[in-house]
Amino acid sequence: MLRSSIFSLFRHRSIPISLVSVVSYNQSSSISKPTHFRSSINLDHLSSGYLNHSPFSQSFSSQKSMASDSSVQPKSVHDFVVKDARGNDVDLSVYKGKVLLIVNVASQCGLTNSNYAELTELYEKYKDQGFEILAFPCNQFGNQEPGSNEEIVQFACTRFKAEYPIFDKVEVNGSNTAPIYKFLKSSKGGFLGSDIKWNFSKFLVDKDGNVVDRYAPTTSPKSIEKDVKKLLGIA
Known part of the structure; x- marks a missing residue:
């Protein structure tokens, strides 16, 4: 019939x-x-x-x-796939069970030296205890990250001994905001609005991929250590 x-x-x-x-x-x-x-x-x-x-x-x-429609809402950081510095896809679900500090970095900022140095120190201290830093280069603030991905990685790894992953350069504000940053900002708004204010804004993410805190660019990585330890379950 x-x-x-x-x-x-x-x-x-x-x-x-x-x-x-x-x-x-x-x-x-x-x-x-x-x-x-x-x-x-x-x-x-x-x-x-x-x-x-x-x-x-x-x-x-x-x-x-x-999948990229705004009506399909991700539930955690682990629901995203991003590009690494070589253009390869990285599924952030590989970081399930780890505490993450997500930072928009720049190589020519007045905050570069102190932040990179302290990020490396924090990473070395807790990387074996379930802590990871995800660095996303961004050139939207004073054009202070103008280099290629290769140059950015070489700068961070050579000068500051960065061993944590550095991803593809992204935009964190405006119409071309990377999806991961749309999620971060919607999860934790900042002072005077949700937009990222400058280089080295920081988001702290728990082991389940939930954004639990946001820090201003001027907040030093060292001052976040107590919050990192709390999420790691370290006394």
């Missing part, structure tokens, strides 16, 4: 009869579509066979678009 209705529909609407088998297949297909959130889901690796040439491909494309 259903098949007859489909043939009738195609006959009156001039839809190619060759698609009948595809539609019929759709009625009984058990193909499951991904429903989890990622800020940059890549479905391009799917087979170029049936799925890419059938109505199912439109469904997958729609889900891919939904």
Whole structure:
């Protein structure tokens, strides 16, 4: 009965009869579509066979678009995929179970020396106890991070012995704000609005990916140590 209705529909609407088998297949297909959130889901690796040439491909494309739709709300930092300094995808779920300090860094700021030095010191002290620093270069404040990713990494690693991950350069304010920073700012607003005020703003994230605190650019990493220890469960 259903098949007859489909043939009738195609006959009156001039839809190619060759698609009948595809539609019929759709009625009984058990193909499951991904429903989890990622800020940059890549479905391009799917087979170029049936799925890419059938109505199912439109469904997958729609889900891919939904992943970056503001209506699809991430629940934690672990729900994001970001780019590292080499352009590779990094799924932040790899940091589940770790306490994170997320910082927008710059190489030519008046706060650079003190912040980088203390970040390295804090990292060395607690890296083996479940602590990680995620550094995101940003050039939006006084154009103080103008270099390439390679130059930024070389600067941080050579001058300040940074061993923590440094990611792709991002924007933290405005229409091109990186999704991870939209989430951070919406989770913890700052003084006089949620926008990032300058280089070296800091977000403290617990082991479950929840943003628990936000610190001003002038807040020294050393002064955050007590909060880091608390989340790590260190007396």
